[in-house]
Amino acid sequence: MASDTLELAKNENYRDGAPLLDTVTVKFGIGDANAREMAIESGEIDFTTEPPLGSTARLQDNPDLNVTINLLCQGYKLKFGDVSKAPYDDVRVRKAIAYAIDRESIADDILLGRGKASDGNALTPGLAWRNNEIEGYSYNVEEAKSLLAEAGWEDTDGDGILDKDGQAFKITLYTWPQRPALPLIEQAVQSQLKEIGIEAEARVMESDAISERAGEWGMIWVGGGDACMMIPDPSYYIENEFLSTEVDYHYANPEVDDLILEARSTFDSEKRNDLYKQVQKIVYDEDCAQIPIAYHYLCVVTKNDVKGYVPNPAHHDYCINTGIYRE
Numbered sequence: 411m412a413s414d415t416l417e418l419a420k421n422e423n424y425r426d427g428a429p430l431l432d433t434v435t436v437k438f439g440i441g442d443a444n445a446r447e448m449a450i451e452s453g454e455i456d457f458t459t460e461p462p463l464g465s466t467a468r469l470q471d472n473p474d475l476n477v478t479i480n481l482l483c484q485g486y487k488l489k490f491g492d493v494s495k496a497p498y499d500d501v502r503v504r505k506a507i508a509y510a511i512d513r514e515s516i517a518d519d520i521l522l523g524r525g526k527a528s529d530g531n532a533l534t535p536g537l538a539w540r541n542n543e544i545e546g547y548s549y550n551v552e553e554a555k556s557l558l559a560e561a562g563w564e565d566t567d568g569d570g571i572l573d574k575d576g577q578a579f580k581i582t583l584y585t586w587p588q589r590p591a592l593p594l595i596e597q598a599v600q601s602q603l604k605e606i607g608i609e610a611e612a613r614v615m616e617s618d619a620i621s622e623r624a625g626e627w628g629m630i631w632v633g634g635g636d637a638c639m640m641i642p643d644p645s646y647y648i649e650n651e652f653l654s655t656e657v658d659y660h661y662a663n664p665e666v667d668d669l670i671l672e673a674r675s676t677f678d679s680e681k682r683n684d685l686y687k688q689v690q691k692i693v694y695d696e697d698c699a700q701i702p703i704a705y706h707y708l709c710v711v712t713k714n715d716v717k718g719y720v721p722n723p724a725h726h727d728y729c730i731n732t733g734i735y736r737e
Contacts, residue, residue, distance in 0.1 A: 418435075420432055458712075466479075483534045488631070489629070489701075491630060521707075530694055547691050558606060578606065624658060679690075
């Protein structure tokens with residue numbers, strides 16, 4: 411077996427019944443979207459996900475391939491590096507950035523049918539504990555500029571970049587390359603922030619390297635996948651994203667903490683869901699702790715003889731099911 415492959419054999423005693431496939435060979439080192447596209451078209455592999463966004467229609471026209479677009483409990487969003495320090499300790503700045511993001515254009519021009527603009531809540535519609543009454547922030551450049559001016563950011567030297575107390579509003583956007591949409595969304599956000607006087611450098615690097623820069627002045631993550639529900643309980647997502655003792659971006663709101671801890675110890679599901687909905691109202695509408703951009707749809711490409719695959723709505727990885735087989 412080559413070092414870049416993993417051979418899996420079926421478990422005859424699996425609790426859901428033995429898989430239909432006797433073996434599955436997993437190939438590593440095809441992390442780039444273009445490489446995955448070439449590998450599936452050439453016949454090097456039989457199954458892949460997340461080809462380049464612009465290739466969807468062409469792959470659908472290939473008679474040898476089957477392409478499906480699947481809903482996920484995931485999305486794309488902006489996450490501030492540190493909301494306890496300038497410039498993001500001012501909620502007006504966070505809201506200004508939220509108003510500056512044109513979600514519809516990102517969904518239409520970048521995701522190309524493989525996503526939908528967020529309504530203001532990062533959680534995917536359909537979840538029982540999701541707050542469907544989040545107001546969110548519509549695309550409004552003038553409102554964004556007004557909030558920044560109110561927060562004391564002005565272009566004092568006429569260079570087109572806002573400044574305050576001698577500090578230019580120059581920030582860094584970070585994202586990683588594995589998801590083909592992320593670098594493109596990052597570029598769109600970079601351009602949209604420039605419209606309101608914020609100069610953003612766009613950088614693409616591995617997620618571990620980005621984590622090492624956590625807390626850097628002006629850092630924003632352009633991320634995806636954080637709304638996944640790999641653990642089927644709302645506490646998994648809510649606590650990791652908004653409980654002050656768990657978050658990695660220094661968000662802290664005592665009211666949010668109290669609601670989360672109360673929900674943790676509540677067994678009544680209706681009451682528990684209501685508590686989590688209150689949390690969502692505060693973190694998204696009032697505090698603008700994070701900025702949802704769009705919901706992520708999973709593109710799966712297989713050879714025509716691959717049948718029986720059922721996507722896992724909790725994650726964009728393969729998660730091959732027992733019913734998959736080759737015809």
